Amino acid sequence: MAVPQKKDPLDRLFMIVTATAAISVIVILTGIFVVLLSESSLAISRFGFFRFLASTDWNPVTESFGAATAVFGTIVTTLIALLIAVPTAVGIAVFVTEIAPDFLKGPIGIAIELLAAIPSIIYGMWGLFTLAPLMAQHVEPFLQRTFGDLPIVGALFQGTPMGIDIFSASVILSIMIIPFTASIARDSFNLTPAVVKESAYGIGATKWEVVKSVVLPYSKLGVFGGVVLSLGRALGETMAVAFVLGNNHVITASLFDAASTITVTLANEFTEADSDIYLSSLFYLALVLFLLSFIILAIAKFVLLRAEKRYSR
């Protein structure tokens, strides 16, 4: 790639301007970390790190704050969402790449991706007015009747089904992350060399056997990267869960209890924090969320880059 050696002063200026714009990405990310860290210094010095994470207290009156309930809600809703979304997304990817007739592949792929374009506030609104009543009247009583009496598992389905709970929030989250996982899984599947698939078909493998023994092993790194990316996305989702989770600071075994996540706590309490330590604790929560999602997204990016490198060989 030849580039002229003689430097024009205007060219130097343009380069500096563009470089500044590019470096703003680093500046902003570092800025977020530094600002959140300094804003939460009050809470950090009062509650420490591990004590803050382990404490289930969230009491503005006694000014005692801990992140455990919010972190619990964040992790539980995200994991349940992944449990629903990942098999569905992989199924969709299999359908789009292997089963659907050619004229359907594009439209279905786009339709699924449109799910990702719907803003989260719409999901939240729909969740509150449509999904939550459906859950409360039909789905949750059914689950309770079916599984509520079983030992151990039954504990998950106790309480009065109100629809404003961990279960509804997880279902909404799962719908939101299906498209991310599905589109990355589809792209990874598509990278499987046709020759390899054809040789499997050639020795008499069924479609499912080709998917199971050729496509999936070949693309598992990419699919895994997509799952981690969805995980990172789901952790930070705010509005979709804010409507249906109830902002209740508890750690509960039942899926039918209201709970809270880091994002929901922030959305509900940030502008109402009336003392310095309260606001500082909220900033501390934001810092925890930032670090958590940054690390997970970095892992996802790393895995996806590895996968890309492997396929391009």
Next chain:
Amino acid sequence: MTREQKRKIENIAALSLSSLAAAFGLFWLVFILGDVLVHGIGALTPELFLNDPAPPGIEGGGLRHAFLGQIMITFFATLIGVPVGVLGGTYLAEYARGTKLARVIGILADIMVSVPSIVIGTFIYALLVRPLGHFSGWAGSVALAVIMIPVVLRTTEDMLSLVPWTLREAAFALGAPHYKVIVQVVYRGAATGILTGVLLSIARVAGETAPLLFTSFNNNFFSTDMNGPMASLTVAVFQYAMGPFEEWHAQAWAASLIITLFILTVTIAGRAIVRWRYKS
């Protein structure tokens, strides 16, 4: 049962499950969009666009203030975010192509795209709201701009990379300095792509609520003052949906319908343009 039959049944079962998964995904899309359409269309009246909110119980209130606020906040966010994103992408694709710095910034931008938007809200709150002592439309615009930058930067970089390097070499050979080549040759070749990226980034931020909660906040009155708290459609939807009044709910649905239609239209148009322009 023979081994053959077992394999066949397994095959049919697995393929049916996959098809079911696709139907499951489509089901939610149709369900959500249909629901928003059915609930929203009834409340779509001229008053919604022309009037400011009325006290609960009084007919004829609208969301004019929120439409205007949304447009202003998004407009200024675009004005801040797009130049930074386009120029940054230019640096990565032109001056720093293939360097370690370009790779690192590219990866960080990809991560930044997915950083929880509510965290960006708290960041801008600490930066622009608390020091000044009040919420402001500007803070909302900056928060949205921060979300736009990595999106625009990455698409610009990708689009510029699609312009063949030999085209630049032809211009270099005529003695043109690099900046002139970029502005007059490369940008021209990638204009459609960059514009599409900008459109998609606007669609991306138009539905954002969380970063506005602590920055532009909300305002129940008509205001064009970017220095004060400002209403936006998304925050209005949040407030109205959580509120106790039927009229509020109806207006929230109508506003949701408008937001959804806008975003889906822009998204589909953007994709169509990309497909048409870069189908090879």
